[in-house]
Amino acid sequence: MSREIQLQVRDMARSFSNENIRPIAQELDESEKFPHELYLQMGELGLFGICVPEDEGGPGFDTVTYALVMEELSRGYASVADQCGLIELITTLLVRHGTPQQKIEILSDVMSAKKLVAYCISEAEAGTDVSGIRTSATKCDGGWILNGFKFWIHIDAVAYQGFV
């Protein structure tokens, strides 16, 4: 990835952050509102799933570009940057480990923020040490029974609603 492209993407993220995120940061902090409209806009601009390869429907940028975007979004409002980080994490896993069907059904909707998803690892006794996870998933007729408690899950309160 050329330095020129990295800086172009950084400048685009900087402008977006200055014009659309910083002005509403205080309001978001006070109201604890979930800014879905903002995320839809970011999805359209390609600010989610930054490292998803082009042949998987993403922009195919590198990790340095992702870090530059995260810096700019964080200057606007840290929680919005966390949303970008969350989607990067989930799309990276989908690209590496998802089935072809999961990629078709989920990947582009996650990148556009039409589908809201959460990454549910942390538990009271399992943060850094993921091998300490106690939650179980047991197959049953028509799905799975999940049994356990999670902590610190970004957008958990809205993600379970799925499509908005």
Ligand SMILES: Cc1cc2nc3c(=O)[nH]c(=O)nc-3n(C[C@H](O)[C@H](O)[C@H](O)COP(=O)(O)OP(=O)(O)OC[C@H]3O[C@@H](n4cnc5c(N)ncnc54)[C@H](O)[C@@H]3O)c2cc1C
């Ligand atoms: C804003 C925010 C959003 C989050 N969102 C999510 C989310 O969406 N989904 C999710 O699953 N989790 C989420 N988390 C949880 C986050 O992933 C955990 O906080 C993180 O994994 C650390 O776990 P812990 O807080 O239990 O700290 P601990 O695991 O108890 O670690 C405490 C400290 O000990 C250090 N440490 C731990 N083990 C070792 C070791 N073996 N060697 C050396 N040092 C060690 C750690 O580096 C850290 O400094 C979020 C956390 C925050 C703050």
